[in-house]
Amino acid sequence: MTLPNLLIDNCLFPNDYLYDLENLIWIKSLNNTTNNQTNVPKEFLIGITPIYAYITGKINNLKVKPIGSVIERNKSIGSVESLVHFGTIRSPLRGKIVEINESAVDNPKIVNDSPFGNGWIARLVSFNDYDYANSVKKMEDCKDDLLAQIRKYHVKCFRLFPDxxxxxxxxxxxxxxxxxxxxxxxxxxxxxxxxxxxxxxxxxxxxxxxxxxxxxxxxxxxxxxxxxxxxxxxxxxxxxxxxxxxxxxx
The missing domain is CATH 3.30.110.40 (TusA-like domain)
Incomplete structure (x- = not known):
């Protein structure tokens, strides 16, 4: 049975994403979920949660490491910057960058407006290193934690992030x-x-x-x-x- 997406205080969290609560990051597998072969490269999208987008404020600068860069687990894949905040985007998995969201780099506010959609940061290919499973959670396993973070940071989610x-x-x-x-x-x-x-x-x-x-x-x-x-x-x-x-x- 497919679980519904989670709505917390107008913030929508998709059920088919995995959440790195410590770094306020999400990843989404792009592979067929029925393919469990360990020797097959696996691809993921990575982005920041609406909580991170709210904490940062209106993002005016998004930097991502070049295509081909190998990113170690829990190391920087890039950064977001606003007038009041600078933050590192840390990858919860080890992998190589194979695509960058150039639209978001050119117009960083897309990340504020659509953190789970058009505001994704990069696409990575993993190296059969699945230790990330220890640092990310399914949505149904971290509902209370997401709610706690929203309360802690007084997060407000809107259809469009205000300028x-x-x-x-x-x-x-x-x-x-x-x-x-x-x-x-x-x-x-x-x-x-x-x-x-x-x-x-x-x-x-x-x-x-x-x-x-x-x-x-x-x-x-x-x-x-x-x-x-x-x-x-x-x-x-x-x-x-x-x-x-x-x-x-x-």
Whole structure:
């Protein structure tokens, strides 16, 4: 029986991937699962989890070692860098790089937007060295660990990773929309994405109306409990809205 993919706080983890929890890395076998011959080269895709992508922030530089490089287990295959973070991508298996995701190298934010899909890092051929089995886990065996990491790092997963963020807590939606208009006009380019966080109870409806009038795109609206809410009308609202907006027109 095929297990369903795992959804944790809007973060989707595929069931057919293996997870290196220590290094926040995934690998996916590209071989026929019925082929268990040890003398047959095995190929894997390797990438980073959404947890790593969130910790790093918007990735503006992805470096991967050249094709043909032999990577030892738990050694660097490359690195990711943002304005606030530099991190090493460590391979959980020993192998040779046979392909690099050049699209991700040219546009590193793809890794943020689609860490399990278009944002894969490299394809490796293994050397019949299957010690990696001790350092990776199937999804069903590490659900609790993934949840713990999401809680630890306060991870938020969205359909598109934001280029910018705007937190408007305790602000009426009309004032928030005025700030949003000004920011998008002055600071954002077409195609860029902003995350707006608001505790205004009408934020979702107002933003949908605003987007329709201004020909902008609401990518996603996520509603969550406001942890700062104390139950008093004078202490904020019960829910927060995370609204992901992509600029479609200048």
């Amino acid at each position: 910018f963020q705007m937190f408007e807590i305790g602000t009426e939606c009309s004032a928030t929309l005025a700030k949003l208009d000004e920011f998008m006009e002055k600071s954002m380019q077409k195609g860029q994405v902003i995350r707006l966080v608001s505790d205004d109870p009408t934020a979702d409806l107002e933003l949908l109306r605003w987007a329709d009038q201004n020909h902008q795109e609401i990518v996603e609206i996520l509603k969550e409990k406001n942890k700062a809410y104390s139950g008093s009308e004078n202490n904020g609202n019960k829910y927060l809205f995370n609204i992901i907006i992509r600029k479609k027109v200048d």
